[in-house]
Amino acid sequence: MIMTREEFRRAIGLTRTSWEGGHIKAVQTALQAYHDYRVKDANNIVQQREKKERLNALYDACRSWRTRLAHEEGLKGLDAMKMPVMKYLIEQVAEEMAAMRKIPRIYRKVQFIGYHIQTAGDLSKPTNGQKYIGLVDEKKDIESRCQILADAIAAARNDASLEPHALKIFIAPEFFYRGGQGGAYSIESASGINAAMDPYLKDADYGDWIFVLGTAIAHMPVAQKAKDIEMLNLAIVRKGGVEVAKSGEKDSLIVYKEYVSAIDYLGRFFGKGKEFHRGKTDIAHVGLANVLGAERTLRPTDGARNTALVKGTGVPNLPGQKRVWQPSLDQRYKASVEYFDGKISRDEMLRRKKPVSYEISEESRSGLGGGSLFEMKGYKFALEICLDHAERRIFSLNPKKIDFHLVTSCGMSPDNSVAKSGGYLFLVDGIDIKKPSVHLVQTVGAATKTIPTASPNIAVPIDMTLASRQTNFKGTGAKLFELGRGRVILFKPRDCPPD
Numbered sequence: 387m388i389m390t391r392e393e394f395r396r397a398i399g400l401t402r403t404s405w406e407g408g409h410i411k412a413v414q415t416a417l418q419a420y421h422d423y424r425v426k427d428a429n430n431i432v433q434q435r436e437k438k439e440r441l442n443a444l445y446d447a448c449r450s451w452r453t454r455l456a457h458e459e460g461l462k463g464l465d466a467m468k469m470p471v472m473k474y475l476i477e478q479v480a481e482e483m484a485a486m487r488k489i490p491r492i493y494r495k496v497q498f499i500g501y502h503i504q505t506a507g508d509l510s511k512p513t514n515g516q517k518y519i520g521l522v523d524e525k526k527d528i529e530s531r532c533q534i535l536a537d538a539i540a541a542a543r544n545d546a547s548l549e550p551h552a553l554k555i556f557i558a559p560e561f562f563y564r565g566g567q568g569g570a571y572s573i574e575s576a577s578g579i580n581a582a583m584d585p586y587l588k589d590a591d592y593g594d595w596i597f598v599l600g601t602a603i604a605h606m607p608v609a610q611k612a613k614d615i616e617m618l619n620l621a622i623v624r625k626g627g628v629e630v631a632k633s634g635e636k637d638s639l640i641v642y643k644e645y646v647s648a649i650d651y652l653g654r655f656f657g658k659g660k661e662f663h664r665g666k667t668d669i670a671h672v673g674l675a676n677v678l679g680a681e682r683t684l685r686p687t688d689g690a691r692n693t694a695l696v697k698g699t700g701v702p703n704l705p706g707q708k709r710v711w712q713p714s715l716d717q718r719y720k721a722s723v724e725y726f727d728g729k730i731s732r733d734e735m736l737r738r739k740k741p742v743s744y745e746i747s748e749e750s751r752s753g754l755g756g757g758s759l760f761e762m763k764g765y766k767f768a769l770e771i772c773l774d775h776a777e778r779r780i781f782s783l784n785p786k787k788i789d790f791h792l793v794t795s796c797g798m799s800p801d802n803s804v805a806k807s808g809g810y811l812f813l814v815d816g817i818d819i820k821k822p823s824v825h826l827v828q829t830v831g832a833a834t835k836t837i838p839t840a841s842p843n844i845a846v847p848i849d850m851t852l853a854s855r856q857t858n859f860k861g862t863g864a865k866l867f868e869l870g871r872g873r874v875i876l877f878k879p880r881d882c883p884p885d
Contacts, residue, residue: 498876539597543591553594556597721734
C-alpha cells in the first residue's frame with residue numbers, strides 16, 4: 387500500500403507553512419493523482435492502464451527528486467532526513483509496479499531493440515574448414531558470450547532514448563551461441579544458458595522486458611549411427627526481472643528450429659543447397675557438414691519437418707496431426723505393482739495404462755516443447771528461426787490475433803508476417819553487419835508497412851566497440867565474433883497492438 391500525500395508530508399516534516407521545492411511538489415502532486423484515481427472494474431484494461439500511467443508518473447517524480455538531491459545538494463541537514471522516506475516511498479511504488487506488470491496487456495507502448503552483431507563469422511574467409519569462431523572450452527565460450535550480451539542489454543537499458551515504462555522486446559540474432567570451435571555445444575551445456583543469464587537479467591529494472599537471446603547450437607548422438615549427429619538450434623526466450631532458474635511460472639521457453647539451411651554449418655557444401663539438401667551429384671552428400679572437428683551427416687531435431695532430403699531422426703510433428711501415446715510395458719507393469727501394493731487406486735492404475743490421444747500443435751504450453759506460438763504478459767507471440775520463416779512454418783498455420791511476430795536469423799529478410807492489424811513483425815539478422823539487418827514491419831489492415839531503420843524511427847545506434855560500454859567482458863571479443871561486438875539498435879516507442 388502506497389502512503390498518501392498527507393502521510394508523506396508528515397514523514398518528511400512538512401507543515402502547512404513549510405516552503406516546498408519543485409521536486410517535492412511534483413512528488414506530492416503525483417501521489418495525489420495516483421490516489422484520486424479509482425479502478426472501478428479490475429477487469430477493465432483501460433482503467434488499469436490509466437492507474438499504471440499515474441503510478442509511472444509517481445515513480446518518475448520520486449526518482450527525479452532523489453537524483454537531484456544526491457547529485458546537486460548532497461545529503462545535509464533536513465535533506466538527509468528526507469532521503470530514507472523517499473527510498474521507502476520508491477520501494478512501495480516499485481512493489482506496486484511489479485504487481486501491475488502481472489496484469490495482461492497492461493502496456494500502452496512497446497519498444498523494439500535489436501542487437502546488430504555479425505554471428506556468421508567473416509564470410510570472406512574459407513567456409514570449408516572444421517573450426518568455428520569460438521573458444522575450445524565450451525563453458526568458457528558460453529560464459530563469455532553471456533557477458534557480451536549482458537553488456538549490450540545494459541547499454542540499451544541505460545540509453546537516454548529508452549522509454550522506462552514501455553514493454554521492451556529485445557532480440558539477438560541466430561547463432562549468438564555458436565557452439566565453440568566445434569560448432570555445437572553439448573545439450574547439457576546449452577541447457578544452462580538461460581540460467582547463466584539470470585545474474586544479469588533478474589534485476590527489477592528488467593521487469594518490462596522480454597528477451598530472445600538469439601539461438602544456441604547443441605548436439606546429441608544418433609543411436610546406432612556413429613557418423614550421424616542430431617543438431618538442435620534453440621531460440622531462448624525469457625522474461626526479465628525474474629530468476630528463471632528458480633521460477634515456477636512459465637517465465638522462459640525454447641523454440642526449436644526445424645528446417646536446416648546449407649549456410650548453417652561449415653563444410654564442403656556450405657552455401658550449396660542443391661548438394662547439401664538433395665545430393666545433386668551424390669546422394670551421400672545430403673546433410674554433410676563439419677561439426678565437432680569431423681565431417682558428419684546432420685539430422686534435424688527429432689520431430690522436425692524434412693528439409694528436402696535432410697531428414698530428422700523421427701516422424702515429423704505436423705500441426706493438426708492426430709497421435710496416440712501408448713504407455714510402455716514398463717510403465718504398465720509399475721502401475722500394476724503400485725496397485726497391488728495398495729499405493730494407488732484401481733482407477734488410477736487403469737488411467738496410467740490407458741493410451742492417450744492428442745493433436746500436434748505449435749502452441750508452447752509448457753515452454754519446453756519447442757513450439758513457435760506462445761503468450762507472455764498477455765500478448766500473443768509467434769517466433770521463427772531463419773529458414774523456418776522462409777518456409778512459412780507459422781504463416782501456413784494462419785494463426786489468429788498474433789500481436790508480435792519475431793524472427794531471429796542469420797541470412798533472412800522479413801516476409802510472411804502473421805501479425806494482426808496494428809501488430810508487428812520484428813526480425814534481427816546476423817549474416818552481415820555491413821548491411822541493414824534489423825527490420826520492423828507493422829501490419830496495417832490487410833497490408834504491411836515497413837518502419838525504416840533510420841532517424842527519426844530509431845535512436846542513435848549504440849556502439850558496443852567502445853571500451854566505456856564493456857563492463858562484463860573487456861576487449862573486442864574477436865575470438866567469439868570476428869567482426870566485433872556490433873551495435874544496439876533502439877526503435878522509438880510505438881503504440882502496442884490493439885486489444
